[in-house]
Amino acid sequence: MRIKQYQVDAFANRVFEGNPAAICPLDAWLPDEWLQAIAEENNPACPVLAMMRPLG
Template structure:
């Protein structure tokens, strides 16, 4: 499976500040376990 993934800076107008958040656009909802595995892969607490 191939996904486009983005790591964004949330809650800020400045680069490299705020809260990092992993974002991916999905065609359909995924199970919580899948989402947590993706968060671990992105080295983030949640996605």
């Protein structure tokens, strides 16, 4: 399975400042083991995993 990942600088007005965050848009929730592996791979200070839904 391929999962897109984006690296963003959260809480920053310029690049390379703020807190780095890894964003993985998901169509469906993944098993806990996969979510844990994604968090460990990116080594964030405070991991957050969320699923996007269309508005409306």
